[in-house]
Amino acid sequence: MEKGKKGHIDHLDFSKAHFDHLTTDEKIETFVQAYRVPQKRSKVDALELLREKLDKKNTEKPTRNLRIYWSAAASIALIALLTTVYFYTTTPSHIIASRGQHIEYSLPDGSEVTVNAESKLSFSKSAFTEKRTLKLEGEAYFSVRKGNPFVVETKLGRVEVLGTTLNVYARDNELSVSCLTGKVKITANGQTVIIEPGEMAELVAGTLKKATNINPGQMAGWRSGEFHFDNIPLISIFEEIERQFNVKITTKGLENRFYTGGFTNENLTEALEMVCLPMQLDYEIKNGNKIRIEPKTK
Amino acid sequence: MKVLSDKNQTETGLTKVGFEQLFDAYYDELQHFIYFKSGDTDVAEDIVQDVFLKVWEMRSTVRGETARALLYTIAANLFSNRYKRMKLNLKLQQSIVEDRTFETPEFEMEIKEFDRKLQRVISELNENNRTVFLMNRMDQMTYNEIAASLNISVKAVEKRMKKALEHVRKEIEQKF
Secondary structure, eight states, X not given: OOOSOSTHHHHSOOOHHHHHHSOHHHHHHHHHHTEEOOOSSOHHHHHHHHHHHHHHHHHHSOOOOOHHHHHHOOOHHHHHHHHHHHHHHSOOSEEEEOTTOOEEEEOTTSOEEEEOSSEEEXXXXXXXXXXXXXXXXXXXXXXXXXXXXXXXXXXSOEEEESSSEEEEEEETTEEEEEEEESOEEEEETTEEEEEOTTOXXXXXXXXXXXEOSOOXXXXXXXXXXXXXXXXXXXXXXXXXXXXXXXXXXXXXXXTTOEEEEEEESSOHHHHHHHHHHHHTEEEEEETTTEEEEEEOOO | OXXXXXGGEETTEEOHHHHHHHHHHHHHHXXXXXXXXXXXXXXXXXXXXXXXXXXXXXXXXXXXXXXXXXXXXXXXXXXXXXXXXXXXXOXXXXXTTTXXXXXXXXXXXXXXXXXXXXXXXXXXXOHHHHHXXXXXXXXXXXXXXXXXXXXXXXXXXXXXXXXXXXXXXXXXXHHO
């Protein structure tokens, strides 16, 4: 459904003089018209995928005949009902934990996963038993059943599980993987490392590094509500608090400061005190969910 | 717009060819529709897949003239059932800033800043207002088409448009 799209934008006079001359409405109009929705797969690929799914369905079971119901009442209400039923009878292929939420989930192969707050895990439910591949944005803990390769793809690299339990952290430009039992292979930026229990792999400035003597209990402590940090930028700690408590934190003057310690996710004030007290910071909570943090003034 | 020719729509509903014609005609706008609601390409593409699977299952009852509204209804239901709590963060591609050289780096920064703010403000709109606003402004669907697709009145479309535009205008002026 391309409707003579937006080609004219390219020929638009885009000098500063012209832009400054536009009214707010005209600026909005120009920009919004020039937006494109990102697509990961093309329409052709999407149709191909749909055909595959339909073929698979047809060989699995004959389509149910819904006509009896429909002749009774072909109403929007019924459509709504059907889609609800449809939802409850199929497994979701995205597991999305919002702020303040941890989700425990059993994958189709029997492996267990715990998804940390503000994280998204996606997989193809139909293909999963044959090809165990998941996509992760955020952080999750996996307990993997033995079987064929189990792969976690993240924006920065690929984690292949050769053993059983591991923690994957993949947010913004950070990727870190720790291994609790078994063996894990990580590939990122064309580099590969294999880690064993007590070891951790981290992507630092494009280089994949291996760290030893890691306390594996601490790495995945978030599952029991305990968060530990070892010399991590303060700002990242507050981002984790934002995710765990679903609050908005604004900070001032905390750049280039690092923190070693932790917090628990039971009580917001307590968590803030655990970080702010030793770091000599003042915090102020407004409306229960907006927090301002800055260094103590003398 | 008439998408299904008569020979692909039999007494008993959709043929395979008719089904693929529907796909071809509405895939993009449905993907956009769910993206406007979710800000997530994966979610949008998955939902649209499921919408068409669903429509295929019920093909014997699908009629050409109501097909578009049906697609939107299923898409909207699947989305609200699965993803109510999602935090929205639109990352639309801005063709103005692609492949263009600006007079000065300062002006380029100004343009990119404006773009960032605009996307944030649009992300903050409520879901219904945002969706209608982007369907009209980005996909250039008419108020009538939007009303018919979403099963709402043209008046309701006008109202959502007005609210969206007022909010965006106000926020942009404030933030600049």
